[in-house]
Amino acid sequence: MAHATVPPAALPLRPNPARFVNDLAGVLTVEQRLALEQKLQAYNDSTTTQIAVVLLKTVAPYEVADYAQQLGEAWGVGQQGRNNGIVILVAVDDRRLAIQTGYGMEERVPDYVTGLIIQQQFQPDFKLKRYYEGLDHGIDVIIHRAAGAFSPLTPHPAPWSAQPWWVWLILLTLVPLGLGVMYVMFFKVGLSGSSSGPRTRSTLSSSSSSGSSSSGSSSSSFGGGSFGGGGSSGSW
Template sequence: MIKMNCRMKFPTIRDRKMSYGVNFILLFGLVLLSFFAQAKEIPKKTRFLVNDYAHVLSDAERRALEQKLVAYDDTTSTQIAVVIEKSTEGDDIFDYAIRLAEKWGIGQEGKDNGVLIYIATEDRKLRILTGYGAEPTLTDAMAKRIIERILIPAIRKGNYYEGLDKATTKIIQLTAGEFSADDEGGGIEPILIFALILLLFFLFVYLASKGNGGKGGGYYR
């Protein structure tokens, strides 16, 4: 009887690491492909600053807003664009708006001073994106107030043109340095006011306890 001396070969640690690496790369590639496959396609850039793909503006309203923004673009270095679509089709509105702004090249090249007002009507979402070059005069806090105090109230009533007209006027005034954020009224956020009141209250309690026996016990005379 002949005995066969067989040695089974097991994968080494190095082989396993290589296998894990290959699997990770394949998985990452599939995730990346699925991401780009599902991402909403950016529409081709037009020669207009106002692009209403959702048809919520009349022709006269779109032309009036276009003339206003073109005139501002011609006299300054800051460009304001308005894009209205029905939906981002599942894409995050911030990510999609950034991709759109970058593909269209809103603002002057090298200055990154464009401002994009993006509205998705069926998603009931909107964003104001500001390039780094325009941020000193139009901060994120200012953009948020324009959205909350001007755009949303008007859009809820179906007055898209009214909201966009007032919002772009406010943006033009801010970027031109005609007034500061405090001119809008309510320059300090409510949460900051509440925090300040709370801080003063605890400071008062602390000072009262220091003047009346320090730690332990209650207040007495």
């Protein structure tokens, strides 16, 4: 089904500098917005995958899925060529939301998964106006699913008591062996002593200074990703 055209004038302007969390509805506290921003910034830094969260009061008269898809295109969420962007759009007054995935994310986060995330993560919290909690939980599931490590339909792993006999045999063999190696290593170190001595104050100061200089947050920009309409929408 072709997507209805949302005129550029109906879309919010692309933030400059780019922000991953854009609360244009005013439902998040400053602390909540910063916590989500830091999580998504760290995810972008480690994977280059970009998740943009946009909260609006309304997208009327447009369909929320069409609006989210064209917002992702207009902002260029994701990396050009990789198309690894995801848009989470929440229209608070409409009580409607959508997850739209870029071309490169449709295999990792297919439509049935985005639908389950909306039902299981977003809707229960949004009904209680717990927008931060819903977004925080839903984003965690998206991140794990995008890594291929989690599926809402995957059963919990079997408890240790249900593990096969050979797992216990390996553990009973490796644990004593590892403890023995550690004992020998510490015994030799204790006999030989250490000639290096404690670190000097200048060394500690240098390490601390280096750590503090690299702890600042890095800025990112949307890279020109494309969206083909993959994803799901729903209401609460």
